[in-house]
C-alpha cells in the first residue's frame with residue numbers, strides 16, 4: 269500500500285527505538301527520558317479521587333477549567349505573565365501534541381521554520397508534517413545558540429523558530445540577552461516563537477526566561493510546557509499551550525480534530541499539583557536533579573567520555589571518541605548489549621548524521637541508585 273510522501277522524509281523515533289533495545293538486552297535505560305521514581309502522592313491521590321468522582325468523560329476540548337485557572341495562576345506567580353484562562357490556554361496530550369497542534373495550526377506549506385541543532389528529534393518531523401522546511405542552525409561548542417547564524421537563517425519565508433529551553437539534549441539554558449536577539453529577529457520577520465519549556469523547573473544554573481516575557485514577544489509566542497517533567501508523569505500526556513487568542517483560536521481547532529482533549533481526570537490531578545505544591549517542591553525537584561546530574565557527569569568523565577555538566581534539563585550529550593571508533597548507532601547498541609547501559613545515538617539530534625557520529629545522549633532522570641549502578645558498569649569501559 270502507498271504511504272504519504274511526507275512520512276518518507278523522516279525516520280522512526282530513535283529515542284523510542286532505544287527503549288526497545290534496552291528492554292531486549294535488559295540494560296539500564298538511560299535512553300528515553302522518563303523517571304524511574306514515583307510521582308508525588310498528591311497527584312496520584314488526586315487522580316484516583318477524580319476517577320472515583322466520575323470525572324471520566326471528555327473535558328472541555330481546550331482544557332478543564334480548573335487546570336486552566338491553575339495554569340494562569342502559575343504563569344503569574346513564576347513569570348509575572350497575565351494569561352486569560354478562557355482564550356489563551358490549550359491543554360493537549362503532552363508537549364509533543366502541543367508543538368504539533370500549534371505548528372499545524374500556524375504554519376503553511378512552503379514556510380520555513382528555524383530549528384537549532386542538536387535538536388530534540390520531533391521538531392524536524394513536526395515541520396515536515398506541516399509541509400514546511402526546517403532550516404537548521406548550529407549551536408556553539410558550549411550549547412548556546414550561534415546568533416549570527418540565527419540571523420542568517422531568517423528570511424521572508426521564515427514563519428517561526430523553535431526554541432527549547434532548558435535544552436534537550438545540550439542542557440543549555442537560554443539567557444535573556446540571547447532571547448532578546450531572537451526576539452528582535454522574530455519581530456523584524458513577523459515570525460512566531462514556538463518555545464518548548466517542558467524542563468522549566470529542572471534548572472541548575474541561571475534563570476528560566478520564557479521568551480514570551482521579552483518585550484514585543486507575548487503576541488507572537490506559543491509557550492509550550494506540561495506536567496511530564498515537573499511532576500514526573502510522562503505517561504499521563506498532559507501538555508499545555510499559552511498563546512494569544514489570535515493564535516489559540518486556530519490551535520484549538522487542530523487540537524480538537526487531532527485528539528478531542530487530554531485525559532480529564534489527569535487534568536484535575538495536575539491542577540491539584542499546581543495549586544497545592546509550594547516552592548519547596550520545586551526547590552526539592554531541582555536539588556534532587558542536581559545530585560543526579562553530578563553522579564551521571566562524574567560517572568561519564570570517570571569512564572572516559574568527554575562532556576559538560578548541563579545547566580538545565582536532564583540529559584548529557586557525551587563524546588565517546590576516546591573509547592571507541594564505532595559510529596554512534598553501533599556504539600549505543602554495543603554499550604547496551606555489552607555493558608548494560610542504553611543511550612541515544614548522537615546522530616538522531618542532527619540533520620547531518622555525521623555531526624553526531626561520536627556522541628551519545630544519557631538521560632539522568634533516574635534514582636541515584638540506578639545512576640550509580642550505571643556509572644559502575646560504565647567504569648569498566650576505559
Ligand code: GLN
Nearest residue numbers: 283284299300301302436
Ligand atoms: N523528551 C524525552 C526524551 O528526549 C522523551 C521522548 C519521548 O519519547 N517522548 O527522551
